[in-house]
Amino acid sequence: MNAFQSLNKIFRRLPLHLAIIVMCLLWIIPTLGLFVTSFRSREAVRTSGWWSAFLPQPKVGLPEYTQYCASCHGADGRTIQTADLSDPDLVNQFPRAANLLVMLKQPVNGSSHLINPPLPADAKTALSTLAPIITYMQTLGGTNTQNQLTLNNYVDSLVGYKGTQDYSTDCQQKVPSTLAKYKCNISDLLNPEGMGAAFINTVLVSVPATLLVIIFAALAAYAFAWLDFPGRHWLFALLVGLQVIPLQMSLVPIAQLYVKLGLQSSFLGIWLFHVGFGLPYAIYLIRNFIGGLPRDVFESAYLDGASHWTAFRRLALPLAMPAIGALGIFQFIWVWNDFLVAKIFLNTHPVLTVQITNLLDPRGGNWHILTGAAFLSFIIPMVVFFAFQRSFVRGLLAGSVKG
């Protein structure tokens, strides 16, 4: 193949590569957007798109500063030494533009602070002119963190903090009203309204729910594969049918039953519910795998005096590990991401998905917390997914009719 031919081949395949890359971009951009957003300050999240984190930022307040202040204070704010505008301590005295407005109307050394041009007469216009000046002074003093990346969203969502500022700032400034439930130390990570506590709850739900499904499904699958009993085929066909039953079907009767048994909002209750709806698919998957194991292995074990129990523990279980692993990953991610069941049966110990909806402010005032919260809920399934992708795929392929 000469150079021209290979170049020709690349060009012929260009549409193919383009199609794949465009689709991959379409798929990844929404997630990437959330990921970038999760590191931006709450003000930045609210006022500009996540992509502007990659664009050069216009200097907010520069025109206003130049017009009103630069003639005396200089471009860097340091011309008058006694009133160094780039000094963060000085800037902090003007936390709101209204204060600045009052200050600017006061006379300095006997004459009006603002000489030329004078401040707009109507208060509203004056305020909207002066507010950006504060921002610019913060930029001068290096305290304008709006466009810096921050971990505050993660901290706030971990402790479930819904104040008007972020948790670490409020803790430093000791704002008492919104800190009532917080101690400003490491113990806040376990605040029941935060994602930290929800994380623990989710682990407490998912791990046992996965292990129990594996144990019960392996036992039943062994019986379906290597034991003979009346109604074996009929029962297994029923199992295939049960896989498609929507779990919505069980919510009301089970909720009522749990009230009678005192199991509402208990971990046992939610484990069993997840196990119940995980089992049909789990048994189907493991039975198909164990049933496909060579017969000779089991026959010779039996001739050597092994009981069924021994054959199950020593042969079937270890040999079925690929299927059990695939199932385990599948069930784990399923339970981890579940919202509906946890919302109804474990309301007092919210799991991650439920906690995210608790943090959701209907007025949309706390998007920044949601970004951190969402990524905290992704970490474990993502790690599991990328670490065991092959097993996960195998689990899908083996049955793929989960209800």
Added chain:
Amino acid sequence: MVPKIMKQGRLAPWLYLFPALLIMGLYIIYPTIGTIRLSLLNYNSTASAATTCTANQPCWGIFENYRYALTNSEMLTALRNNALWLLVMVPATVIIGLLFALLADRVRYESLAKAVIFMPVAISFIGAGIIWRFVYYIETGTGAQIGLLDAIISGFGGKPVAWLSNPATNNFALMAVGVWLWAGFCMTILSAAIKGVSAEMLEAARVDGATEFQVFWNIMLPTIMPSIVVVTTTMFIIILKIFDVVFVMTGGNFGTEVIANRMFNLIVTNAGRSTAIAVVLIALTIPIMIFNVDRFRKEEMAR
């Protein structure tokens, strides 16, 4: 087949089956019967549903909750939306999944490309809802558009669209999230099926002068048809029960209501209506259930 040589006690199989059967009986079979019973009772399950009829209004007697489930205007919206979801999303996920599997099959970075499409499967519906809020958000005030789509539209000088509250776009906006979530699932299964098509057969057809489309249509498609059927039925079930995406993104408002969300909203306030909706939901899955069992029986016979 069970080897005859392995002796067993008569009770042994049932000991192995007992925990699984008990739990499935308690959590799937008993509640299914319970749900049917509750659907014939009133809102707090204390009297027959017939007592909730109002005079001079149409009444279905003991099936009054089903009158709600099948004729109430909100339920009609939900039923219509579920039908729309099925009509659009089942073909969309299967076709996009198949298309991507076919394309990725031809490049060297296949596994990476497939991982990108498959990744949303590991993301919860709630998480997906948050991700897509930043795509669909509309700024109605004077601020900059922070939602990706409307930022692009205003970047080109267009008028921003209220994706989630405008009835013309919101159902499709939600479905796009669904496709994003589930196309990877379809792709994975179909990709495995494509790998199973004999390479010699494809090569032979190409040598005989068949176009790529003919190769796909006459050889590839018939061979992977069983997998397409599996994927389609699975998607059908998943989408019939669609709930979380709608719950977290619109709460079923602005004409985006779906069956499962209606059911969820009524769980606490009206058990009778809620369970009647659940029964409607399961009635819709019965054809798939019969189909699956039938397919399973044929497979077993072929073993």
